[in-house]
Amino acid sequence: MSDLQMTDVVPLVPRARTGVGHVAPLLPLEVSGLRLDVGGAALLDGVDLTLAPGGCTVIMGPNGAGKSILLKLLHGLLAPSSGSVSWNALPATQATARQALVFQKPVLLRRSVAANMDFVLKARGADRGRRDALLEDVGLAHKARQPARLLSGGEAQRLALARALATDPEVLFLDEPTASLDPASVLVIERIVGEACARGTRIVFVTHDIGQARRIADEVVFLHRGRVAEHSRATDFFPEPRSQAARDYLAGKIIV
Amino acid sequence: MQSIGEAFRLAFTLVVTGEADLYEIVALSLQVSLSATLLACLVGLPIGALVAVSRFRGRGLVLVVMNALMGLPPVVVGLLVYLYLSRSGPLGFLGLLYTPGAMILAQTILIVPIVAALSRQVLEDLHAEYAEQFRSLCLSRWQSVTTLLWDGRYALLTVGLAGFGRAVAEVGAVIIVGGNIDHATRVMTTAIALETSKGDLPLALALGIVLLVLALGVNAGVQSLRMSAARHAMVGASHV
Numbered sequence: 001m002s003d004l005q006m007t008d009v010v011p012l013v014p015r016a017r018t019g020v021g022h023v024a025p026l027l028p029l030e031v032s033g034l035r036l037d038v039g040g041a042a043l044l045d046g047v048d049l050t051l052a053p054g055g056c057t058v059i060m061g062p063n064g065a066g067k068s069i070l071l072k073l074l075h076g077l078l079a080p081s082s083g084s085v086s087w088n089a090l091p092a093t094q095a096t097a098r099q100a101l102v103f104q105k106p107v108l109l110r111r112s113v114a115a116n117m118d119f120v121l122k123a124r125g126a127d128r129g130r131r132d133a134l135l136e137d138v139g140l141a142h143k144a145r146q147p148a149r150l151l152s153g154g155e156a157q158r159l160a161l162a163r164a165l166a167t168d169p170e171v172l173f174l175d176e177p178t179a180s181l182d183p184a185s186v187l188v189i190e191r192i193v194g195e196a197c198a199r200g201t202r203i204v205f206v207t208h209d210i211g212q213a214r215r216i217a218d219e220v221v222f223l224h225r226g227r228v229a230e231h232s233r234a235t236d237f238f239p240e241p242r243s244q245a246a247r248d249y250l251a252g253k254i255i256v
Numbered sequence: 257m258q259s260i261g262e263a264f265r266l267a268f269t270l271v272v273t274g275e276a277d278l279y280e281i282v283a284l285s286l287q288v289s290l291s292a293t294l295l296a297c298l299v300g301l302p303i304g305a306l307v308a309v310s311r312f313r314g315r316g317l318v319l320v321v322m323n324a325l326m327g328l329p330p331v332v333v334g335l336l337v338y339l340y341l342s343r344s345g346p347l348g349f350l351g352l353l354y355t356p357g358a359m360i361l362a363q364t365i366l367i368v369p370i371v372a373a374l375s376r377q378v379l380e381d382l383h384a385e386y387a388e389q390f391r392s393l394c395l396s397r398w399q400s401v402t403t404l405l406w407d408g409r410y411a412l413l414t415v416g417l418a419g420f421g422r423a424v425a426e427v428g429a430v431i432i433v434g435g436n437i438d439h440a441t442r443v444m445t446t447a448i449a450l451e452t453s454k455g456d457l458p459l460a461l462a463l464g465i466v467l468l469v470l471a472l473g474v475n476a477g478v479q480s481l482r483m484s485a486a487r488h489a490m491v492g493a494s495h496v
Contacts (some may be wrong), residue, residue, distance in 0.1 A: 097394045107385065109407055111407070119403070
């Protein structure tokens with residue numbers, strides 16, 4: 001989505017947001033020694049990570065590596081056992097309110113497509129006049145009055161994405177949003193996410209799909225056994241991964 | 257067995273001949289029980305929803321108490337309401353004793369725990385599905401509660417029906433606070449109790465049959481409303 005200059009902190013495209021005035025920026029994100037223990041098992045085991053403003057970070061790794069857990073910890077849905085998540089030193093609740101998360105399985109209210117949009121716009125005090133434009137953008141304007149729970153998988157995910165974007169998030173987390181979708185739906189999702197990224201929304205995208213990661217990633221965080229095995233620019237990661245786990249993963253070998 | 261057959265004939269006759277007394281009793285039964293159900297829903301549903309979305313110390317105990325209160329003995333409730341509404345009681349100035357208002361109050365107290373406990377279970381299941389989305393959107397507790405109540409409205413109709421069923425079939429509380437006064441506080445169940453005590457079993461059975469048909473009719477009406485609304489909205493069938 002953008003070309004990168006790699007330093008300690010990967011500098012990406014600055015967010016071109018207008019009207020934020022004096023509001024302190026959400027990024028950079030500093031994650032330090034993040035750990036989550038559940039039932040005596042470490043689901044995350046000391047994650048250190050820094051995210052700079054702008055661009056798209058793809059989080060990859062085998063099942064059980066802790067990708068979704070990491071996303072929820074970053075978004076404030078889970079509390080870590082130890083370690084810290086710091087969004088430019090802002091309070092956690094303030095940071096969560098300026099982010100959005102699209103779940104792998106879209107959580108849609110038992111209402112119409114339009115009412116699902118209205119709900120979020122109203123909850124966030126946003127302009128409800130944006131609803132139609134957002135639905136148009138994700139190709140669901142013609143289904144605005146249909147019950148949301150009758151949408152196909154791809155449509156439901158597009159609605160979830162439109163709903164997330166309706167909050168005008170500074171950071172958009174996506175947890176395998178295209179898993180089990182057909183290629184056309186995948187491309188639509190990628191286009192919408194790409195456009196949001198181009199507008200300056202920071203994207204953090206979890207995927208298992210190596211091809212997709214190649215298409216959208218500016219940088220890659222590779223998780224293995226609850227740790228960051230590698231954090232590199234996409235242009236470095238795919239041709240020449242530094243860690244053995246990432247090399248095996250990209251080669252299609254089974255890693256646990 | 258002879259009296260059962262006679263009871264059916266009598267019930268049919270009572271309904272077909274348009275017995276005025278019967279219709280008065282039926283109307284009062286519906287008025288009291290539907291009013292109590294409505295009041296209990298207004299109180300019990302928010303309580304159920306609030307408990308469904310809240311996590312606090314002692315929540316397990318609250319759930320045990322809520323569930324236990326579903327089995328409140330009607331005569332005990334009737335007695336307590338009687339004590340409060342009697343002339344020397346704290347609410348005696350209201351002059352509600354031996355009025356339909358007292359019967360509504362007693363039935364409301366009886367079914368609030370049913371509505372609260374059952375709605376808590378229904379809404380907790382729904383909340384399990386929505387919780388992360390709600391937290392992601394930073395919804396307040398009140399926003400979460402109102403959203404759950406709206407999205408769970410079809411399932412909650414069943415909860416309301418359960419409350420109505422308990423209210424309309426209840427006799428212990430209404431006979432104590434209503435007094436079974438003819439043309440004033442006589443409802444189906446108290447009339448059945450009276451006819452039984454008088455030994456007029458066929459009439460008591462006939463009234464019982466009418467009561468059953470009445471409850472069946474209300475349930476069927478609400479069920480068909482719920483199903484047609486659910487079909488129209490095509491909301492998640494698992495929660496309908």
